[in-house]
Amino acid sequence: ELKVEQNPLFLSMQEGKNYTIYCNYSTTSDRLYWYRQDPGKSLESLFVLLSNGAVKQEGRLMASLDTKARLSTLHITAAVHDLSATYFCAVVLDYGGATNKLIFGTGTLLAVQP
Amino acid sequence: GAGVSQSPSNKVTEKGKDVELRCDPISGHTALYWYRQSLGQGLEFLIYFQGNSAPDKSGLPSDRFSAERTGGSVSTLTIQRTQQEDSAVYLCASAWTALPVYGYTFGSGTRLTVV
Numbered sequence: 001e002l003k004v005e006q007n008p009l010f011l012s013m014q015e016g017k018n019y020t021i022y023c024n025y026s027t028t029s030d031r032l033y034w035y036r037q038d039p040g041k042s043l044e045s046l047f048v049l050l051s052n053g054a055v056k057q058e059g060r061l062m063a064s065l066d067t068k069a070r071l072s073t074l075h076i077t078a079a080v081h082d083l084s085a086t087y088f089c090a091v092v093l094d095y096g097g098a099t100n101k102l103i104f105g106t107g108t109l110l111a112v113q114p
Numbered sequence: 115g116a117g118v119s120q121s122p123s124n125k126v127t128e129k130g131k132d133v134e135l136r137c138d139p140i141s142g143h144t145a146l147y148w149y150r151q152s153l154g155q156g157l158e159f160l161i162y163f164q165g166n167s168a169p170d171k172s173g174l175p176s177d178r179f180s181a182e183r184t185g186g187s188v189s190t191l192t193i194q195r196t197q198q199e200d201s202a203v204y205l206c207a208s209a210w211t212a213l214p215v216y217g218y219t220f221g222s223g224t225r226l227t228v229v
Contacts, residue, residue, distance in 0.1 A: 045217040104157040
């Protein structure tokens with residue numbers, strides 16, 4: 001069974017600081033997605049990582065994928081309050097197989113303090 | 115429409131009643147997912163439709179839950195004899211293909227409260 005684990009589950013950080021969220025998954029997959037969810041809202045797509053070594057950056061967020069280590073990271077640079085949200089990674093199970101079930105990680109609640 | 119549309123946005127129902135939740139995916143999207151998100155929790159996979167293939171129902175929590183997708187477009191999630199533990203936000207997502215390079219688009223969800 002595919003497991004997708006994120007850590008930390010909760011992250012309180014000060015504005016201006018850097019930090020990294022980790023996403024580990026338990027089976028082979030070379031397709032990983034990052035989403036943001038604001039309280040009471042739906043999910044917003046942040047990044048789509050399609051191959052080993054992929055790196056995507058948007059503003060203060062940078063995501064990378066290491067398929068050999070089954071690890072993706074979401075790096076936050078010089079955090080600002082607007083980045084406060086819950087961040088989810090998601091991995092496709094049975095890539096190319098009979099099903100392409102998209103499984104979400106546990107989520108990381110990020111709170112950026114002034 | 116431009117996005118994934120879900121209705122109703124909120125639903126309060128009495129325990130034991132049946133409910134139907136609707137999802138209108140983006141036109142042309144062949145892949146459609148249903149997820150459940152309980153308060154403060156992550157997303158629990160329920161069911162996945164891809165084109166004309168048989169759906170992956172492996173995430174449905176009990177036989178009280180069922181879903182269908184008519185004409186490869188609109189999907190309905192039905193919960194029979196609702197229980198309080200069914201209270202959650204039900205999210206629908208769609209994509210162009212089974213493995214989209216542009217990701218999946220989520221609807222705003224239906225908040226279901228069973229009283």
